[in-house]
Amino acid sequence: MGKTTIEKIFSLRSRDAVAPGSIIWLDLDVRSARDFGGANVVKNFRAHYGDAPVADPHRTVFTFDCQVPANTIPYANNQMTCRLFAEGQGMRVFDVDAGIGSHVTIDNRLAVPGDTVVGTDSHLNILGAAGIFGQGMGDVDIAFAFKTGRTWFEVPRSMRIELTGRLKAPATAKDAVLALLGMLGSDGALDRSVDFTGDGASALTLDERITVSSMVTEMAGIIGFFPVDGETAEFYGGRDLPAIAPDPDARYERTVTLDLGTVVPSVARPGSPSDVVPVREAAGRKVHSVFIGSCTNGRFSDLHVAAGILKGKRVAPGVMLKVVPSTRGVWQKLLESGDLQTLFEAGAIVSQAGCGGCASGQLGMTGKGEVQVSTSNRNFKGKQGDGDTYLASPATAAWAALTGVLTEPKE
Amino acid sequence: MDKPSKIAGRVLIVPKHNIDTDMIFHNAHLAITDIKQMGRHTFTSLDGFKDFPEKARPGDILVSGGNFGCGSSRQQAVDCFASLGVRLVVAESFGAIYKRNAINSAFPILTFPGILGAGVSEGDEVEFDLRTGEAFNRTKNASLGKGQPFSGVQWEIYQAGNLFEYGRRAGEEG
Numbered sequence: 338m339g340k341t342t343i344e345k346i347f348s349l350r351s352r353d354a355v356a357p358g359s360i361i362w363l364d365l366d367v368r369s370a371r372d373f374g375g376a377n378v379v380k381n382f383r384a385h386y387g388d389a390p391v392a393d394p395h396r397t398v399f400t401f402d403c404q405v406p407a408n409t410i411p412y413a414n415n416q417m418t419c420r421l422f423a424e425g426q427g428m429r430v431f432d433v434d435a436g437i438g439s440h441v442t443i444d445n446r447l448a449v450p451g452d453t454v455v456g457t458d459s460h461l462n463i464l465g466a467a468g469i470f471g472q473g474m475g476d477v478d479i480a481f482a483f484k485t486g487r488t489w490f491e492v493p494r495s496m497r498i499e500l501t502g503r504l505k506a507p508a509t510a511k512d513a514v515l516a517l518l519g520m521l522g523s524d525g526a527l528d529r530s531v532d533f534t535g536d537g538a539s540a541l542t543l544d545e546r547i548t549v550s551s552m553v554t555e556m557a558g559i560i561g562f563f564p565v566d567g568e569t570a571e572f573y574g575g576r577d578l579p580a581i582a583p584d585p586d587a588r589y590e591r592t593v594t595l596d597l598g599t600v601v602p603s604v605a606r607p608g609s610p611s612d613v614v615p616v617r618e619a620a621g622r623k624v625h626s627v628f629i630g631s632c633t634n635g636r637f638s639d640l641h642v643a644a645g646i647l648k649g650k651r652v653a654p655g656v657m658l659k660v661v662p663s664t665r666g667v668w669q670k671l672l673e674s675g676d677l678q679t680l681f682e683a684g685a686i687v688s689q690a691g692c693g694g695c696a697s698g699q700l701g702m703t704g705k706g707e708v709q710v711s712t713s714n715r716n717f718k719g720k721q722g723d724g725d726t727y728l729a730s731p732a733t734a735a736w737a738a739l740t741g742v743l744t745e746p747k748e
Numbered sequence: 749m750d751k752p753s754k755i756a757g758r759v760l761i762v763p764k765h766n767i768d769t770d771m772i773f774h775n776a777h778l779a780i781t782d783i784k785q786m787g788r789h790t791f792t793s794l795d796g797f798k799d800f801p802e803k804a805r806p807g808d809i810l811v812s813g814g815n816f817g818c819g820s821s822r823q824q825a826v827d828c829f830a831s832l833g834v835r836l837v838v839a840e841s842f843g844a845i846y847k848r849n850a851i852n853s854a855f856p857i858l859t860f861p862g863i864l865g866a867g868v869s870e871g872d873e874v875e876f877d878l879r880t881g882e883a884f885n886r887t888k889n890a891s892l893g894k895g896q897p898f899s900g901v902q903w904e905i906y907q908a909g910n911l912f913e914y915g916r917r918a919g920e921e922g
């Protein structure tokens with residue numbers, strides 16, 4: 338019988354029989370912890386294993402991205418706890434200058450397709466975009482993984498999302514995943530592993546795949562995989578990659594299809610990532626602040642789209658525009674491409690690479706009555722302050738910044 | 749000696765779906781690492797339930813809706829209940845990471861589709877059987893039907909006391 342992507346990867350990394358619902362021991366190639374969660378991982382590790390070594394220190398890492406640099410004393414203490422532990426263990430630390438852990442993992446080729454990665458970040462399943470199994474876990478889980486290099490896992494059931502057609506500008510990959518959220522709802526992929534298949538999936542760039550995979554979490558899914566293909570190989574510099582793709586006769590519990598050609602610029606209304614409407618239905622809503630960044634839309638291509646829209650113009654009076662590159666590498670490209678200058682002249686606040694603008698506190702919060710347009714992945718009440726947050730693509734966000742109201746992006 | 753399969757207690761109900769980890773334990777308190785300090789922040793950003801920490805008594809059972817604990821991977825969203833002495837969380841379904849966090853720290857959670865409409869009111873004394881998934885409302889003297897029994901791993905980690913101890917017993921120390 339054919340295997341789905343997760344069944345393939347698990348079969349490569351486990352000695353147990355892999356079938357949906359079975360519980361297996363899984364070998365982990367990379368184990369990571371962020372600044373949030375990291376200190377608790379260390380605490381658990383010390384309490385249960387004392388000074389024992391971590392599994393392979395070269396692939397057991399810390400990635401700081403939540404509060405970079407630390408802006409509260411408890412965070413500063415937590416980061417120091419991790420740094421000192423790493424020093425003693427000979428582990429690598431991607432420190433406060435590096436950027437979002439999941440993106441750092443991809444961009445530094447810490448993991449390659451077919452690998453298994455766990456960490457304290459609930460969006461680590463972004464790695465599915467590159468055919469890597471990534472999974473966010475709590476600090477007890479990660480402490481155990483730090484020590485043993487393994488974990489137990491219940492093999493999830495799989496569903497397939499077949500993408501056909503091509504996106505039509507000005508619709509983007511973010512609009513496509515919002516469309517899927519609207520179709521499937523906040524628990525549409527509950528406990529499932531998702532395989533994105535079809536010619537529409539193959540046509541997406543790695544950055545676009547990251548955007549789509551990142552929001553499988555908001556559908557309550559375990560992970561969303563794209564097949565490893567030429568696009569992936571190019572990113573890995575022509576390296577020989579294992580063929581990670583579902584078998585043609587893989588068994589899925591459910592298949593849904595989305596014609597990318599039907600996708601229109603969309604927003605998720607405040608309160609729920611799955612309350613999705615076309616931008617035109619919300620057009621005219623006054624906007625006070627705009628955030629472009631996060632693990633969903635903080636790649637260079639995302640910020641480049643926004644810069645293109647803002648070039649030679651200024652954001653509407655009274656609108657605050659925050660731009661946060663996902664990694665230091667993206668920062669550098671902004672600098673080299675001239676986009677940094679464009680964004681600066683348009684009135685943007687460009688911040689340190691990381692989770693600022695998404696994770697609480699690092700780059701401000703919203704106040705009561707504030708309407709924010711964010712390219713991030715969550716808009717639950719209270720997550721980013723007392724204001725209302727719409728989720729949108731970088732293009733929609735840039736147009737909102739330019740006009741001061743929700744506006745359908747033009748081509 | 750094995751921990752008992754049955755847990756009984758007073759039920760507190762949060763009748764909502766998709767309660768995310770920010771509503772359970774807001775990210776403003778994430779720097780807290782001492783479990784004793786966690787309980788008093790439970791649900792304090794969830795409208796209508798902000799008084800939960802005062803209301804909850806040791807031994808209580810929380811009943812809630814679908815996709816409970818979706819959102820981030822924070823362990824505090826599990827530990828805050830242990831901190832208050834809540835003995836069991838029963839929900840129609842759980843977010844995947846939340847479920848693992850609870851299982852690995854041997855905090856009992858029971859998946860029980862339909863529990864909100866099964867005839868349980870706030871304050872009722874209800875007995876849940878972790879091994880069979882069955883629930884019995886002692887106050888109303890009525891069966892509430894059956895949820896999903898603990899899986900093998902969940903039961904074994906629950907008995908071992910935590911993932912680390914379970915790993916040792918399973919020879920997975922690495």
Ligand code: SF4
Nearest residue numbers: 460631632692695696
């Ligand atoms: S950008 Fe936001 S959702 Fe993404 S990893 Fe950072 S905090 Fe999490």
